[in-house]
Amino acid sequence: MELCPLLDTSLPSSHRPLLRSKPSISARRISGFSNSLRPTRRRNAYSASSFDTLVARSRKEEEDEFGDLKAWMHKNGLPPCKVVLEEKAWHDKNHWPIHYVAASEDLEVGDVAFSVPDSLVVTLERVLGNETVAELLTTNKLSELACLALYLMYEKKQGKKSFWYPYIRELDRQRGRGQLAIESPLLWSEAELDYLSGSSTKKEVLERAEGIKKEYNELDTVWFMAGSLFQQYPYDIPTEAFSFEIFKQAFVAVQSCVVHLQNVSLARRFALVPLGPPLLAYRSHCKAMLTAVDGAVELVVDQPYKAGESIAVWCGPQPNSKLLLNYGFVDEDNRYDRLVVEAALNTEDPQYQDKRMVAQRNGRLSIQTFYIYAGKEKEAVLDMLPHLRLGYVTDPSAMLSVLSSQGPVCRVSPCMERAVLEQVAGYFERRLAGYPTTLSDDESLLADGDLNPKKRVATQLVRLEKKILQSCLEVTIDFMHQLPDHTVSPCPAPYEPLLR
Numbered sequence: 001m002e003l004c005p006l007l008d009t010s011l012p013s014s015h016r017p018l019l020r021s022k023p024s025i026s027a028r029r030i031s032g033f034s035n036s037l038r039p040t041r042r043r044n045a046y047s048a049s050s051f052d053t054l055v056a057r058s059r060k061e062e063e064d065e066f067g068d069l070k071a072w073m074h075k076n077g078l079p080p081c082k083v084v085l086e087e088k089a090w091h092d093k094n095h096w097p098i099h100y101v102a103a104s105e106d107l108e109v110g111d112v113a114f115s116v117p118d119s120l121v122v123t124l125e126r127v128l129g130n131e132t133v134a135e136l137l138t139t140n141k142l143s144e145l146a147c148l149a150l151y152l153m154y155e156k157k158q159g160k161k162s163f164w165y166p167y168i169r170e171l172d173r174q175r176g177r178g179q180l181a182i183e184s185p186l187l188w189s190e191a192e193l194d195y196l197s198g199s200s201t202k203k204e205v206l207e208r209a210e211g212i213k214k215e216y217n218e219l220d221t222v223w224f225m226a227g228s229l230f231q232q233y234p235y236d237i238p239t240e241a242f243s244f245e246i247f248k249q250a251f252v253a254v255q256s257c258v259v260h261l262q263n264v265s266l267a268r269r270f271a272l273v274p275l276g277p278p279l280l281a282y283r284s285h286c287k288a289m290l291t292a293v294d295g296a297v298e299l300v301v302d303q304p305y306k307a308g309e310s311i312a313v314w315c316g317p318q319p320n321s322k323l324l325l326n327y328g329f330v331d332e333d334n335r336y337d338r339l340v341v342e343a344a345l346n347t348e349d350p351q352y353q354d355k356r357m358v359a360q361r362n363g364r365l366s367i368q369t370f371y372i373y374a375g376k377e378k379e380a381v382l383d384m385l386p387h388l389r390l391g392y393v394t395d396p397s398a399m400l401s402v403l404s405s406q407g408p409v410c411r412v413s414p415c416m417e418r419a420v421l422e423q424v425a426g427y428f429e430r431r432l433a434g435y436p437t438t439l440s441d442d443e444s445l446l447a448d449g450d451l452n453p454k455k456r457v458a459t460q461l462v463r464l465e466k467k468i469l470q471s472c473l474e475v476t477i478d479f480m481h482q483l484p485d486h487t488v489s490p491c492p493a494p495y496e497p498l499l500r
Contacts, residue, residue, distance in 0.1 A: 072166035073120055073274055081114035082107060083311060098174055101279045103305040113311055115298035116273055125267035127151045144270040145258060146215040149250040153242055167274050171253050174278050182328035182457050184252050195458035198435030199465055201321040208325060216247045256327055261292045273297050282315035282327055284334040289314050320461055330460040337374045339468050342367060342500050343384060345391050349495035351399050355390050358402055377471040388420050391497030414483060419490035421480045427499040428473040432466060439466050
């Protein structure tokens with residue numbers, strides 16, 4: 001069975017089949033491909049020579065022929081809606097301005113802004129045509145994002161013959177840029193990644209890039225496992241048709257716009273929804289979400305909007321590090337922003353197994369992750385202390401007392417409490433010292449109106465991280481000041497817990 005769901009646009013949308021006969025395309029093997037999802041013509045092949053030319057024609061000629069994304073959607077089943085596409089200039093004048101979805105009229109809470117029919121939504125179920133195959137792929141070595149990116153890459157090679165050409169053109173225009181017109185750090189240069197020095201986000205970026213590389217190396221698995229999906233694409237197998245850099249750019253573009261639908265089957269949970277992100281702004285305090293309803297994906301607004309205002313949706317409970325990594329922006333008012341502290345009991349401790357058992361009894365692990373949320377630093381430090389105190393117990397009789405007691409609190413001497421607090425304070429001091437700039441430096445940088453946009457968003461991130469760490473340090477020092485005897489020196493701890 002041929003599974004690829006290219007649509008025959010000559011038929012009414014209500015009767016258009018998902019399956020289509022193999023198109024008449026030259027079987028020439030094509031290895032060149034542009035640096036985004038945008039093909040450019042050269043000797044009847046697709047070239048990597050330009051981000052800015054979808055075909056050898058002007059932007060106006062393109063839009064005159066195909067219309068904008070919303071016009072194309074209306075032609076293919078999008079019912080009347082209450083939004084328009086507006087433009088926002090980008091800091092780089094060499095690239096197209098980005099589009100965003102705005103209210104076309106005044107909206108009230110509960111209004112349906114738009115309802116995109118399933119025929120215009122890309123999911124694995126739609127791409128593969130068989131939910132069983134979709135589940136097989138997503139439980140193997142490839143993520144849904146990789147499968148969706150691969151599908152769009154092959155569709156792009158179809159050029160204007162692809163039903164999805166106007167949508168792919170819009171993704172090219174956005175170039176994986178979020179609402180601040182900044183690309184994900186996954187596409188930054190090494191020098192630009194240095195803007196994140198001192199932040200664990202830099203490590204996350206490198207780890208995510210390595211994960212994308214591993215998925216790229218598994219792309220051929222899709223080719224052999226679901227060969228019928230690609231029968232109408234007369235190109236090489238994925239790793240021969242597309243370089244890693246091209247795949248990474250496509251992956252990031254999909255990552256920036258994929259929607260996680262709730263209460264749907266596994267094969268439909270990740271969806272690409274035209275008029276969805278990145279055309280919609282993400283807000284951490286927003287409650288509106290794209291929702292799967294009968295035969296469509298709709299957006300019901302959660303706040304009033306004036307005509308022309310940008311419409312926002314909830315981005316989920318993501319810290320700023322994830323918002324930057326996935327969408328290229330930082331939310332200064334993000335109540336989900338957090339830092340991670342990992343506290344590990346020392347495995348060289350002769351009493352390690354007993355301490356591990358006590359930790360498990362109190363719902364902790366021997367390597368325990370603690371989340372420090374912005375504005376709740378005191379609560380986070382208080383949550384960490386019992387686990388750290390356990391690591392400081394050295395006397396066997398004291399350990400027996402701990403084993404026989406109930407609850408997470410270990411009785412410790414004043415000198416041991418000071419040792420615990422000094423370790424915590426030292427940990428936060430080291431993390432702050434790991435940044436090449438201070439909070440004051442960051443404030444001065446952000447006051448510069450001409451600051452490089454990538455450096456600006458990176459500086460916003462590290463500044464917010466430092467504020468959390470500084471607050472934790474101040475809380476810890478305050479606890480030290482509350483100790484009854486300030487003349488007591490910290491007890492030596494041969495097997496103190498490890499903080500990282």
